[in-house]
Amino acid sequence: MTDAAPKPDMDSPEAIGEFVEAFYELLLKDERLAPIFFDVADIDIREHFPRIQAYWEKLLLGGSDYQRHTMNIHREVHEKQPLEAADFERWLAYFEQAANTHFAGPKTERAKVVAARIADNMAKALGSR
Numbered sequence: 001m002t003d004a005a006p007k008p009d010m011d012s013p014e015a016i017g018e019f020v021e022a023f024y025e026l027l028l029k030d031e032r033l034a035p036i037f038f039d040v041a042d043i044d045i046r047e048h049f050p051r052i053q054a055y056w057e058k059l060l061l062g063g064s065d066y067q068r069h070t071m072n073i074h075r076e077v078h079e080k081q082p083l084e085a086a087d088f089e090r091w092l093a094y095f096e097q098a099a100n101t102h103f104a105g106p107k108t109e110r111a112k113v114v115a116a117r118i119a120d121n122m123a124k125a126l127g128s129r
């Protein structure tokens, strides 16, 4: 039997919401990265998820009012626990894994390029690489 339905693209708020769930399922199981979210930043998932979703909606669809200063937020995390180059590599690997497993198409490709670029810029700005 051939493969089932083609994978959807990350081209709607619903798809981006599903992507965030899949991405964080991987991220928050990682023994190095999970404590950064739960212990260092002590995030409230109910607040965090909608923010991550709004952020990617803005970047991919242009249609969200996300207006927070992501760089400063990571600088604060970094001051509590330095984010290393390897952490950014793991973060990006999970992002790509979640995207490739569940999605395909131009927005999905765009998301991976944008994520890689921002991760690189962030790591450099923090002095992690």
Ligand code: HEM
Residues within 6 Å of the ligand: 033, 036, 037, 041, 043, 051, 052, 055, 068, 069, 070, 073, 074, 077, 083, 084, 087, 088, 089, 091, 114, 115, 118, 119, 120, 122
């Ligand atoms: C080593 C890699 C990374 C780690 C460990 C990490 C960790 C975190 C943590 C702990 C928070 C919650 C901060 C807080 O609420 O106090 C956060 C928020 C966030 N992160 Fe990251 N992050 C990483 C890379 C990235 C990258 C590369 C991006 C963008 C491409 C990104 C996008 C965001 C966004 C949009 C938020 C929400 C900020 C808000 O509250 O509005 N992160 N991250």
